Amino acid sequence: MADHTYKFNVKMSCSGCSGAVERVLKKLDGVSSYDISLANQEVIVKGSASYDTVLEKIKKTGKEVISGETVE
Template sequence: MAQVHEFKVVMTCEGCSGAVNRVLGRKQEVTKTEIDMEAQKVTVESTLSAEELLAILKKTGRECSYIGIKQ
């Protein structure tokens, strides 16, 4: 079952958010991604675990951390 996870990701430009979209978009298990540049938050709906998603986000080279499951 897919869960919605929130991550804090330091993004300074459209290139940063584009990189986040690209790495998450490659995964079949990711069904939805929302990026809030102003709040520096990425919301991901996926069947992957928070740890797996965080590892994927770290591949962008951006500083990131797990916030929690969005209610």
């Protein structure tokens, strides 16, 4: 399966918030890399996992996902 890059705008107010997102992404099959920017409220995820799967995992942390898109 081809790798995709997804960009999510996630409401995070502290390092605990970004840490929660990091923990779920670290465990998720099909994620090859991710970049979490607390300053930009942005999460970039690369891998073969589907958009919906990644979105669902981020939402399970309780963080509000403001928007998301497939970059490539």
